[in-house]
Amino acid sequence: MSEFLQHLVNMLVLGGTYALLGIGLTLIFGIMNVVNFTHGVLYTFGAYIMFIVVQQLGLNFFLALPVAVLAGWLLGAAIELTLLRPLRGSDIDTTMLVMIGAWIAMQSGALWIWGGVAKSVTTPFPEAPLVLGPVSVSWLRLFVLAAAALLILVTYLLINRTSLGRAMRATFQDHDTAALMGVNVDMIYTSTFAIGSSLAAAAGALLGPVYVIFPQMGDLAAVKAFAIVILGGLGNITGAVIGGFILALAEELGAGYVSSGYRDAMGFLIIIAVLIFKPTGLFARAERVG
């Protein structure tokens, strides 16, 4: 029983960052209809920003997170402006392949710059975990959960309470009508991609110190993000949050009770099962974003 409780606690911590990854991708996929293969690279990028700020520049750990968010935002905007804007209107396969090209180039770039050796980040948190009865959780992981929850809340407010969010929702529903109503759709696309990218970078910056940082770390993160988006339904932020926690639970239980080698297979199995049996996602509400 205590083992099960421990799995639940781990699930909460992982689920928070998975939700961040999923929200970013679901916004981009839902609003722009772009299968963003660079999502994992932005996750990696966020983690390396953490490494640079904390280890190489020696700056404060808590400063690194906003820096990573900002850097992810800028890189995302750059990708959108240079690669996606010229391809507006071309078919989804072409865009997908271009994003795969960008992913390969950027991941190899990371390998070239930082090398293949895994990096770790020293954190200001005590080594000893917080013990609550039968379960224990490290302070770092608690911080990760809190920061992820805060970012999810901010994103939720941004989408539902601001005029930018309203324009994003309008574009999701019908981009032609939104354009007629005076929404600058190009700007909305760039903002959407930048916001989604900054969330991926934030997730990487948060999970990087928990594990280790290496150039291919984003590959699995991207797959997980796809699984979450498919679970939660396109453009559905609440669905992405729930999907993040479901995936985390499936991984924890799979690793705990089946075999740790198959932990990473859970995301793929969820994708296959959902798309075959319930292709609209578990919480089908694809008609609106939010």
Next chain:
Amino acid sequence: MRAVITILLVAALASVPLWLRDPYLLNALITTGIFVIGAMSLNLLLGFTGQLSLGHIAFFGIGAYVSALTSLGFDVGLPGDLRLVHAPWPPIAGFVLAILVAGLCGYFVGLLSFRVRGAYFVIVTISFAEVVRLVALNWVELTQGPLALTNIPSIALPLPGFGEMTLRTKMHNYYLVLVVALMAYLLIARLVHSHFGRAMRGLMENETLAVSVGIDVTRTLTIAAVISAAIAGAAGSLYAHYIRIIDPEVFAFINTVTMVIMVISGGKGSLAGPVVGGLIFGLLPVALRPVMAPEAQWIAYGGVLMAILFVLPRGIVPSLAQRFSRRRSNAPALAPVALTETGAKEPA
């Protein structure tokens, strides 16, 4: 005219081992040839049915593992104290089994993934390939996991009256790959120009219309997927018996991407496209090796993929074919991409 050119090209390819003495280059040509076969099989799906399968390496890898395990033998425990023991068979049996098993997997994967289209189809196919990779990585008793299957025997051809001929040298393997590649090319060409091929292309151009004229979409797509997977399995088997060591990295997503680049750059939906694209991108690393670090090569790979999609979205062969036919007839080529290279003027 066409036949003469074709015969000359094949003769030129066949003469390569007679004058090329550099084993490194010959090795690059053999592995390129194997990947060209994989790219041709991918083109059958991507170019002629319009389905972007990004899990294609799964069938290549399954072919490699089936062939290797058939010829090496295995002894694995099954649930309930059962053991599955297999004594080594000749590699040629492995080659045949690789084709059959990969085709069968293509049938099941196709049956399931053709229920969705577009982005979802792409994601499902990637997921299948990754699940297979994780099984290969974790089912250590069968596959040795990351330790790899080693000492895979070379293919031996039974020659009636002369016993057996083991294809151990690079020259032997070059001809083996060339023959299999030609057979795959002819098979695909025949298929594409048959009634079935027209059904495939009709479906690619307008699925709703294809259904309305009585084309069974699921059946057509599944048959294409089975043949495509079977050819990829053959390529995988050749790879296993040539390289003689395989590990789960054979399933790496980047290998699928390599095949996709070969097809897209050469021209999807053109028979010669994957061959041209495959030769360019298979031999590019050889040309770049002295001047670029491996990481920089991959950056260039990603960059070239993007550049092709921006500059030459239809691929090299269709673009050249169009230019050639325009110059000859002084009129814009009206034939659809898929037909330009045969010059056939049948309605698609």
